[in-house]
Amino acid sequence: MKKYALLFLLLFQLANATEKDSLNTVNPFVKYHSFLEEEDFCDACGCSASGGSMGFTSMLNSNFVGIRYFNQQYKSMDGLYSNSPWYKENFNTVQAWGRIPVSETVQVSALIPYHFHERETATGNKSINGIGDITVLAMYRLYQTHKDSTFLVHTLQLGGGIKAPTGKFNEANSGSINPSFQVGTGSWDYLLATEYVVKRKQFGLNFMLNYVIKTENQKNYRFGNQLNYAGTFFYLYEKNSFSIVPQLGFAGEVYESNYQHNQKLKNTNGDILFGKIGLEVGKERLSFGANAMLPINQNLTGGNVEANYRWSINLNYSL
Amino acid sequence: MKFQLKNILAVLAIAITMFSCSNDDNEAITGEGNLKLEFDNTYKTADFAMNTNYTNSNAEVVAVSKAMYIVSNIVLTKEDGTTFTYPKSQSYFIVDEATPATLVLNLSNIPAGNYTKVKYGIGVDKTQWEAGATGQGDFLAKAQTAGMMWSWSAGYKFVAFEGTFTSSTVSTAKQFKVHTGQTGTDYNYTEVTLDFPKIALVRTTITPQVHIMADLSQLIDGANKISLSEAATVMGGAKLALVTANVSSMFTIDHVHND
Numbered sequence: 001m002k003k004y005a006l007l008f009l010l011l012f013q014l015a016n017a018t019e020k021d022s023l024n025t026v027n028p029f030v031k032y033h034s035f036l037e038e039e040d041f042c043d044a045c046g047c048s049a050s051g052g053s054m055g056f057t058s059m060l061n062s063n064f065v066g067i068r069y070f071n072q073q074y075k076s077m078d079g080l081y082s083n084s085p086w087y088k089e090n091f092n093t094v095q096a097w098g099r100i101p102v103s104e105t106v107q108v109s110a111l112i113p114y115h116f117h118e119r120e121t122a123t124g125n126k127s128i129n130g131i132g133d134i135t136v137l138a139m140y141r142l143y144q145t146h147k148d149s150t151f152l153v154h155t156l157q158l159g160g161g162i163k164a165p166t167g168k169f170n171e172a173n174s175g176s177i178n179p180s181f182q183v184g185t186g187s188w189d190y191l192l193a194t195e196y197v198v199k200r201k202q203f204g205l206n207f208m209l210n211y212v213i214k215t216e217n218q219k220n221y222r223f224g225n226q227l228n229y230a231g232t233f234f235y236l237y238e239k240n241s242f243s244i245v246p247q248l249g250f251a252g253e254v255y256e257s258n259y260q261h262n263q264k265l266k267n268t269n270g271d272i273l274f275g276k277i278g279l280e281v282g283k284e285r286l287s288f289g290a291n292a293m294l295p296i297n298q299n300l301t302g303g304n305v306e307a308n309y310r311w312s313i314n315l316n317y318s319l
Numbered sequence: 320m321k322f323q324l325k326n327i328l329a330v331l332a333i334a335i336t337m338f339s340c341s342n343d344d345n346e347a348i349t350g351e352g353n354l355k356l357e358f359d360n361t362y363k364t365a366d367f368a369m370n371t372n373y374t375n376s377n378a379e380v381v382a383v384s385k386a387m388y389i390v391s392n393i394v395l396t397k398e399d400g401t402t403f404t405y406p407k408s409q410s411y412f413i414v415d416e417a418t419p420a421t422l423v424l425n426l427s428n429i430p431a432g433n434y435t436k437v438k439y440g441i442g443v444d445k446t447q448w449e450a451g452a453t454g455q456g457d458f459l460a461k462a463q464t465a466g467m468m469w470s471w472s473a474g475y476k477f478v479a480f481e482g483t484f485t486s487s488t489v490s491t492a493k494q495f496k497v498h499t500g501q502t503g504t505d506y507n508y509t510e511v512t513l514d515f516p517k518i519a520l521v522r523t524t525i526t527p528q529v530h531i532m533a534d535l536s537q538l539i540d541g542a543n544k545i546s547l548s549e550a551a552t553v554m555g556g557a558k559l560a561l562v563t564a565n566v567s568s569m570f571t572i573d574h575v576h577n578d
Contacts, residue, residue: 080359080366080530080532080573081361081364081365081366082363082364082365083364083365083366084366260577261520261525261577263517263518263577264517265517266516266517266574
């Protein structure tokens with residue numbers, strides 16, 4: 001079975017590779033002195049550990065490999081003038097991801113993103129593309145109630161991981177433009193994660209919280225530490241070999257200030273809260289998921305960046 | 320179970336080891352580097368554009384066609400309070416909105432250090448002018464070419480601000496000219512001192528860029544209000560001292576890059 005899974009993953013990677021070649025990739029996040037790091041939210045681990053899709057897969061089967069595409073839409077301005085123009089930013093990521101058990105209670109997740117971002121500027125569209133920062137995360141199941149013995153089934157997991165600077169950090173982008181217009185932070189970053197799931201019959205709630213500790217990269221730039229949280233309410237409908245899981249929830253991110261040469265950069269901190277809706281459909285070992293996120297409240301980089309929406313689709317194969 | 324715990328401990332150990340790594344940033348600061356002073360003209364808070372209508376607080380609508388000023392005598396102050404005076408012979412610049420290359424002053428051969436403030440003059444100081452035509456080096460020719468001199472005896476124009484305006488009493492666009500420089504009673508050279516919001520780290524490998532906002536509206540619509548309807552040509556008399564006073568408050572520093 002594992003052989004098939006590997007083959008499957010490989011095929012997706014090949015498909016991904018051809019897609020790269022055919023797409024015009026540009027890198028999108030440019031702002032003056034403010035740097036935001038939206039694009040790294042997902043490769044950092046936010047999406048992977050979030051209630052949405054992971055909650056579902058962990059219900060049917062907590063172990064899978066798959067491919068995911070996500071799109072993030074922003075607009076930003078330099079914040080220098082009252083009449084600074086707003087520019088659209090379009091971030092795209094294709095990600096190979098998987099969650100593989102190494103023992104009864106320990107699972108290892110890996111995320112390998114490829115970014116192709118673009119943004120408008122006064123002098124035309126700019127783009128960046130390339131492999132992003134690879135994240136490896138180990139989750140340890142600290143507590144789980146036995147399914148048949150209790151009214152509510154609880155699962156609590158704790159974990160930690162590392163994000164490697166496999167994506168290229170471009171200092172030129174960080175200086176005069178939005179530093180978040182990057183495919184990587186250029187730094188070794190660490191994450192601490194926790195996930196809690198409580199289920200009652202077909203209903204469930206998934207909460208996740210994680211904190212990303214970012215270090216200074218070789219260009220003496222350090223992105224601010226980041227707190228991600230999410231809560232998802234889901235319902236599992238199963239019939240024959242089909243399963244359908246509608247989901248509704250919220251997700252938020254809090255960014256601390258970025259630093260350069262140990263000096264705090266103004267207007268680089270911020271926070272955002274999204275509402276999200278999603279659906280996952282599974283048949284036998286294959287599952288397809290889609291979800292959309294709309295901001296409810298936000299204050300990113302002193303108001304110089306606004307998130308419009310995010311959406312993602314994924315195809316997973318249970319191990 | 321034991322096996323898993325071992326794994327977790329291993330991961331934790333690796334993580335802690337990596338956290339423990341720290342850069343040693345305390346290397347000696349030696350050598351010389353460069354620093355850029357960027358002058359970004361605005362009109363009030365808007366990004367300034369030539370020949371665009373702006374309304375002043377006295378309801379006059381101005382469209383500016385020329386915005387030039389002389390920046391001189393740059394002095395940088397270090398964290399420890401010591402100063403570095405940019406060589407006087409190289410310390411005269413003409414900032415001209417119409418010529419983008421002039422908006423960034425590239426200062427070179429600056430001793431590496433942590434700088435916290437900058438001081439510069441607007442105009443040409445009296446001592447320099449008194450050095451006579453031969454004492455001006457090539458700046459005299461530069462100023463003449465740029466139209467920033469009246470005549471040698473009358474001296475330099477420190478600020479040249481021109482365009483057209485309309486108001487409640489002036490219905491068809493009328494030309495205005497505001498030039499500062501010496502008058503019979505006032506010399507009108509003024510100095511500006513600005514603190515950096517962040518330390519400018521001049522290194523052999525880092526060229527800080529200081530982003531200075533210059534609010535052109537302040538020239539005539541600052542603390543002192545200059546009515547163009549009353550007199551469209553302001554080149555002398557007591558009003559120049561008022562414009563000069565406005566000049567000293569038109570500059571602010573938005574940010575400093577250390578790239």
